[in-house]
Amino acid sequence: MAPVAEPSDLPALIQGGMGVGVSGWRLARAVARTGQLGVVSGVALDVQLARRLWLGDPDGHLRRALAHFPDTEAAERILRRYYVPGGVAADRRRFRPVPRPSLRPNRTRTDLTVAGNFAEVWLAKEGHGGLVGVNYLEKIQLATPAAVYGAMLAGVDYVLMGAGIPTEIPALLDALAARSPVELTVDVAGTDERHTVAFDPSAFPEVGPLPRPRFLAIVSSDVLAMYLNRSSVTRPDGFVVEAPSAGGHSAPPRGRMRLDASGEPVYGPRDRVDLAKVAVLGLPFWTAGGYASPRGMAAAGAAGAAGIQVGSAFALCRESGLDPRLRRRLLQRVAEGTLAVRNDPLASPAGFPFKVAEVPGTLSEDDVYEGRPRLCDLGYLRTPYARPDGGVGYRCPAEPVDEYLAKGGAAEDTVGRQCLCNGLVAGVGLGRHRPGGYVEPPLLTLGQDLGFLPDLLGADGDYSASDVVRYLLPE
Template identity: 75%
Template sequence: MPTGHAASASPVPRASPPGGATPDPAPPAVIQGGMGVGVSGWRLARAVSLAGQLGVVSGVALDAQLARRLQLGDTGGHLRRALAVFPDREAASRILARYFVPGGIPPGRPFRPVPRPGLRPDRHRDELTAAGNFAEVWLAKEGHGGPVGVNYMEKIQLATQPAVYGAMLAGVDHVLVGAGIPGEIPGVLDALSTHSATELTVAVEGSDARHTAAFDPGGLAGAGAPPLIRPRLLAIVSSAVLAVYLHRSPATRPDGFVLESHTAGGHSAPPRGRRAPGGGEPVYGPRDRIDPAKVAALGLPFWLAGGRAGRRSVADARALGAAGVQAGTAFALARESGLEPGLRRRLLAEGAAGSLPVRNDPLASPTGFPFKVARLSGTLSEDGEYERRPRLCDLGYLRTPYLKENGAVGYRCPAEPVDLYTRKGGAAGDAAGRRCLCNALTANVGLHQHRADGYVEPPLLTAGQDLGFLADLVREAGTDYSAADVVRYLLAE
C-alpha cells in the first residue's frame, strides 16, 4: 500500500481534552456548504480551510465514492495514502483487496456494487463507510491545522453512525447536520468519542414501535485507542422554532446553528403555509422566514445561509447577530469543486449570464423535500432524459424503511420501478416525477454508473435560487476562480 510522502496526520486518534469538545477559539466568518455527493470534496474543503475559514466535506455516499475511485485506479494515490493510516489495518486491507484496480477498470465497465444501508448489521458496510469518511476528512486536513467539518443529512439515518465515527477518527472539527431534526446526534457524538456502541432511532413507516440502527465501533480505532476529540455540532435548521426546541435540553442542544432559507441549493424544508397545486413550486410566506433575533437570544453562535453570497453578506449577517454566513453555490462552482469540470463550466457560464433557470421542484427528490433543480441540457432536469432512464434503486441512500405485513422491516423508494414500489405498499402517485438522486448526484462528480445494457447514468445539478452574485464574482475573479477568491469576495466590505 503506497504512502506517498510521510503522513502528516497520525493514525492514532487524538485524545479528548477536558469537557470533550474540540477547542473553538473564534467562530469562522464563512462556512463552505457541504454540498451533494462529492461536490464538497476534500480538495475544496482543504482550500477553504487553508484560506482561514471552515471547509466542509459532504459525508453523503462516501462509501460508494471510495469504492468507485479505487476501481478507477485512485489517480494520484490519495485514497491509498489515507487508507495507509486508517487505524484498522485489516479493514483497510480488505477494502483495497475488494475494490482497488491498478490502472482502473476498462471504460464502460460497471462499478462493483457496495452494500446498501439497512437496519441489519453489516460489518463490511460499516468498515467501508467509516473508511470513506476517514479518508475524505484526513485528506482535507492533511498538512495544516485549519478547521474542517463534515456535513450529513439527518434523513439518511441508516449510515450516520459509522460515517460520523470515521470522520472523528480523522479528527474532524465540526459536524453539520440538516434535512431533519438532529436531536439524537449530540448523544451519538458523546458515545463515539469514547468508542462506545450507539443506537440511533430510525423512522419506520407504518410502525408505532421504536426502531433503532445499532453501531459498535469494535476494533476500528485499533487496540487501546485513547478517547477522540468530540467535534462541535452545528444544526442546520429552517426555523427559529426548531432552534429553540433543540436548545431547550442539554441532550439535544448543538453547539451552534446554521439558519438556512428556502432559496439555498439542494433540499429545503417544505413551506408551512399553502402549496401551489399541480406540482408547482412551493409557495413560501411570512411563516417561513427565520427570525435571527430569536436564535441570537439562545446565546449560541449561528450563521445565515441561502442567498448569502453577495459582497456584503458577512457584514450584513454580523449586523443581525450572526457569526457569519454559509455559502454553497459560489464554492460549488470554484475550480476545487468536485463537480465534473465540463458540467461546472457550463453551470457557471449560464449562471453568470443570468440564463440558468433553477426550479424548486416539489417532486424530484425521493425524500419528499423540495429540491432545487438547475435546468441544463443532457441532465435529468429534462423530461425526455428523465423518461429515457430505466427506473431502479441500487444505491439506496434515500430508501424509506417501512413495516411489512409480516412484521419485518422492508425498504422502498419512490424512484424505483412503480410496480415494485406499489407492491411494497407505496402509492403510485408518490412515484410520479421522482428522480434517482443517488445515481444522478454521483454522476455529477464523474462517478456515473455504466449499466450492463450500455446505459450511462445522467447527472442532475442543483444550485441556489439567488445567483445574482455570480456575474460580479466572475468580473472580479474570472471564470476559473478559486475557493480562496470566494472567501476574499465574501469578506470584502
C-alpha cells in the first residue's frame, strides 16, 4: 500500500474518468497543470490506440508516446499492424479488428492494452509535474492487469476503480510495482470454480521497480467502504463516494428495484451514504454526484472529505474528448433547456443503471436504437460463463438475441440493452463504418446535475477545464 497521504498532499478536486475517451489525455493534462488530479479513462484504450493510428495519428502524439514505450519491439509491431500514414478516407473507417478481451492469452491484445494505457498516461503527464490518475471499471476484469501495468509504466499517480467490488486491486498494485507475475480473479457465471486472468511483467523489457500508485475505490455506500477497509489486503488508499446522480454507471437501489413514472430507478433513504461512517475510517475520501459547485465543495469539506470529484462539468469543456459536434449539440440543448439525462435501468449490459443523455441522432432515440443491428465485436462488457462442456464462453445481452439464448442467457436480459462499447467509442469520433454504409451511432452519458453550466458558460457559450477549476476553487 502507498504511504498514507498527508492532507496537504491531497488534491481538492478530482476530474472524473468518464466514458470511453471523454476523459482523454488532453483533459487530464489540462486539469493536472492546475494542481488538481487529472484522470484519464482507462476503458478501451487498446481500441482507441489502434483506431487513431488507423486514422493516421495526424498530430503525431501517439507515435511520440510510443517512441518512449519501453518495449520498442511491441511498439513497432503495433505500428506495422495499425498505423496508416495519412489515415484512411473518412468514409472507409472500417478499422482493423482488435482482439476482444478473454481468458486466452493473445500477445497482440496484450501489447495494445499495455501500450494504449502507457500512451494515454504518458501524454497526460507530458510537460508538467502535476498529478495524473486512471479510472477503470471493476466489471472489465479481463483487461485490468495489463491495463494497470501500462499506466504504471508511464508513472500514473492514482488508480481509481468503480462498478464493482475491487478487493484484489491493492495487492495487484503491490505486485506490479515489484514487477511480479499477477493473477486477478474473473467472475464466471454458472460455476464456483475459480478462474483467473494472468499477467507477467517479465514478458516486457526490464525497467526495475515501479512507483506504486495510490488506489481510490469508487463506492456508493458506507457499507462497502467499511467492507473494503476491514483488511490490509483489501484496504484502498482512499474512497470516492458517489451519489446516484453521477454520470455513467451507478449502483442500483438497495432492496427491491422500483421504477418511477418515467421508468427510472427510485432511490430512497437506504441509498444515502452516511459520510460520518466513511470519515471515521480514517482514510481520505472525495464526494461525487451533485457536488459541482462551490457550495458542494464546502458541504464536502464540512463532512470531512478531502474534496470532490467532478465529471460532467469537465465532460462538456473544450478539452473534453467528446466529438466536438456532439459536445456543441449537448451545450446547445442545455442552453435551450431541452437536455434530459435519463437513468436507464436496462441500457448497460453490465446490469447497472446507466445515465443516457437524450440527444437526437444518438442511441437514446428509439428509432436509432431499433435501426442498429445487434452485434458484439468489442466485447468489454461480455460476461464469461461456464459452458456445458466445461469450457468458458462469453455472452453479452446486447448481442443478437438468438446467440445470447443459445449461450444460456435469459431472454428478459436482452430487453432494452445497448451496445455501450460501440456507442461510447462512437461518441469520441471513432465509430466504425460497416459494409453497406452503416455507421455506428453514438451513445452519450452525463450526470443528472447540470446546475453548474450557467455559471461556467462564457459569452461564446463555451468554457475550458481551467474555468471549471477556478469556479470550484476560487482564490
